[in-house]
Amino acid sequence: MTELSTSGAAPGEPAVPASPATGAFLDVRDLKVHFPTDDGLVKSVDGLSFTLEKGRTLGIVGESGSGKSVTSLGIMGLHTAGQYGRRKAQISGEIWLNGRELLSSDPDEVRKLRGRDMAMIFQDPLSALHPYYTIGKQIVEAYRVHHAVDRKKARTRAIEMLDRVGIPQPDKRVDSYPHEFSGGMRQRAMIAMSLVNNPQLLIADEPTTALDVTVQAQILDLIRDLQTEFGSAVIVITHDLGVVAELADDILVMYGGRCVERGPAEKVFYEPRHPYTWGLLGSMPRLDRDQTERLIPVKGSPPSLINVPSGCAFNPRCPYADLPKDDVTRTVRPELLEVGSRHSAACHLSREQRERIWTEEIAPKL
Numbered sequence: 001m002t003e004l005s006t007s008g009a010a011p012g013e014p015a016v017p018a019s020p021a022t023g024a025f026l027d028v029r030d031l032k033v034h035f036p037t038d039d040g041l042v043k044s045v046d047g048l049s050f051t052l053e054k055g056r057t058l059g060i061v062g063e064s065g066s067g068k069s070v071t072s073l074g075i076m077g078l079h080t081a082g083q084y085g086r087r088k089a090q091i092s093g094e095i096w097l098n099g100r101e102l103l104s105s106d107p108d109e110v111r112k113l114r115g116r117d118m119a120m121i122f123q124d125p126l127s128a129l130h131p132y133y134t135i136g137k138q139i140v141e142a143y144r145v146h147h148a149v150d151r152k153k154a155r156t157r158a159i160e161m162l163d164r165v166g167i168p169q170p171d172k173r174v175d176s177y178p179h180e181f182s183g184g185m186r187q188r189a190m191i192a193m194s195l196v197n198n199p200q201l202l203i204a205d206e207p208t209t210a211l212d213v214t215v216q217a218q219i220l221d222l223i224r225d226l227q228t229e230f231g232s233a234v235i236v237i238t239h240d241l242g243v244v245a246e247l248a249d250d251i252l253v254m255y256g257g258r259c260v261e262r263g264p265a266e267k268v269f270y271e272p273r274h275p276y277t278w279g280l281l282g283s284m285p286r287l288d289r290d291q292t293e294r295l296i297p298v299k300g301s302p303p304s305l306i307n308v309p310s311g312c313a314f315n316p317r318c319p320y321a322d323l324p325k326d327d328v329t330r331t332v333r334p335e336l337l338e339v340g341s342r343h344s345a346a347c348h349l350s351r352e353q354r355e356r357i358w359t360e361e362i363a364p365k366l
Contacts, residue, residue, distance in 0.1 A: 024051035025233045026075070026201055027096035033067075033074050034090040040306040044070040046257040047093075054200060057227065057234040059244030059265070061280065062254035065302045068237045069123065071254075072203045075235075076120050077102060077110040097201065116146040118201040119194040123209055125186040129178040135162070135189045136174035143196045161192040165222060184215035188222070195226055202227070203235045208243060220246050241284045245269065250342075253277050256303045256313035259336060263343030273345040273354050275318045278362045296365065312348060320357065324348040 033045040045067045052058050060068050073079055075097075079089040095102040097118060102110055122128035130138060139158035140151060147154070155174070162170035165188040178186055187207065194202060204223060208216040224247060227234050236247050244251055244265065251269075252262040253276065261274040272278055279298035300317035303309055311330040315321040321329045334346040339354075347354065 024096075025054045025098055026052040026235075027094070028071075028075065029094040029096070031071065031074060031093035031095065032091065033070050033079060036090065037306070041090075042305045043257050043308060044305055045074065046308075048254075048257075048259055050252055050259070050262065052201075052233045052235065054233045055227070055231050056249045057236060057247050059248030059251045060235060060237045060254060061239060061241060061244055061251060063239055063298075063302045065305065066254040067257040067305075068239075068254055069205055072120060072205050072235065072237055075102075075201075075203065076114060076118060077107065112146075115142055115199070116197045117199055118203070119197070119199040121187070121190050121194050121202070121204040121207050123206040125190040126178060126183075128190060129186065131178055134175050134177055135181070139174075139189075139193045139196055142193050146197050157196060158192075161196050162189065164226075165189070165192045165195075166218070167192070184211055184219065187211065187215075187219055191219075191222060191226070195230065198230055200230075200232055201235075202232045203237065205237045206239075207236065208238075208240070216243075223247065241269075241280055253280070256308050257305055258313065259344075259346070260314065261345045262336075263340070267340060267343045271340070271343070272358065273339045273343070274314075274347050275320055275349075275357075276314050277345075278358070279317075281366055282362065312346075320349060320353070323353055324350075 028051070029049050031045055031048045032043070035042040035044060048067070048071060050058065060071065062068055070079075074091060075095055079091055091103060093103065097113065100113075102113075129135070136155060136158045139161060140154040143149070143154045143157050144151070149157075159170045159174050162174055167173050167185060167188055173181075173185075178189070181189060191207075202223075207223065208219050211219065220243065223234065223236075226232075234247070236244060238244060248265045250263065251265050253260050253268070253274065255276050261268060261272065261277050268277060269281070272281060276298070279296070282296035283298060285295060298317060299319075303313050303316070309316055309330070311328070311332055312318070312321070312334050315329045318329070329348050332348070334348050336344045336346045339345050339351065345354075349357070
């Protein structure tokens with residue numbers, strides 16, 4: 001199972017990430033990714049910790065600008081590959097992959113792991129795929145970087161992967177260019193390229209963005225089937241709770257560059273303990289029951305990551321910010337604490353207040 005905090009921690013104690021020795025394939029510890037700019041320091045990720053085991057899927061959700069994609073690029077080691085203007089990203093913390101710490105490793109060694117041990121499905125396949133090369137050539141290159149095979153064998157492997165992800169006539173479409181594929185087909189080709197080396201960690205960043213609902217369902221089914229086949233650990237990054245409901249075993253909710261709630265999917269969906277999670281659930285349409293009231297949007301806008309509000313970052317938008325005493329919501333940043341078995345939340349509301357609000361005010365409207 002995906003360990004999200006130290007096993008056996010009592011309710012109210014800080015949630016501490018497990019060590020690599022526990023068997024977690026991916027262990028992210030206090031990850032911080034900051035970008036110096038002329039306007040100030042952008043704290044895109046500001047102390048994120050989680051673990052993931054093989055065969056499990058973690059869904060990372062949150063609004064645009066919450067730090068989801070920056071987290072994924074940090075795990076892949078792509079922030080250190082280039083510069084942002086004249087300044088490099090400031091990265092700290094630890095990222096353990098199969099017992100190996102990546103942030104302190106040589107960039108060339110991390111590059112060897114990328115594509116072989118860990119791979120990523122990017123948000124926009126049209127911009128991620130090179131327009132001047134055929135789909136087949138790009139998959140062949142991704143395969144030959146990590147395998148000493150000739151082009152003929154690599155091409156055969158590329159055709160096999162295109163067929164596996166459901167592209168018709170793969171022996172012919174292997175010579176097509178990205179612009180000759182539809183959006184859904186490009187996403188399938190991107191998945192084929194990501195999985196050509198049988199990676200043990202797959203990160204899918206908004207894998208169904210801009211796809212119609214039928215193609216979305218096909219892509220999600222494909223990711224699930226391929227995970228079963230390869231036994232990979234999968235991270236699905238999205239703002240769409242419907243996607244994580246379909247795929248994820250565990251959910252991590254991000255806001256303002258930090259984790260505000262995490263736990264098993266059924267707990268986060270049916271017993272959420274953070275007002276931001278309530279807002280996300282309230283703004284999601286439901287097809288499994290009659291909708292008697294209008295959807296409830298989360299009021300306000302996401303915070304600036306240069307000037308994150310003091311205290312709880314969600315306090316300017318939270319309808320319950322005045323309930324805790326002594327204005328603590330606006331002065332003290334809440335810790336991520338255990339609220340149940342493998343379930344944690346960062347909120348100043350008491351356990352009784354959260355349970356009452358969820359039971360009496362939020363749940364009846366969903």
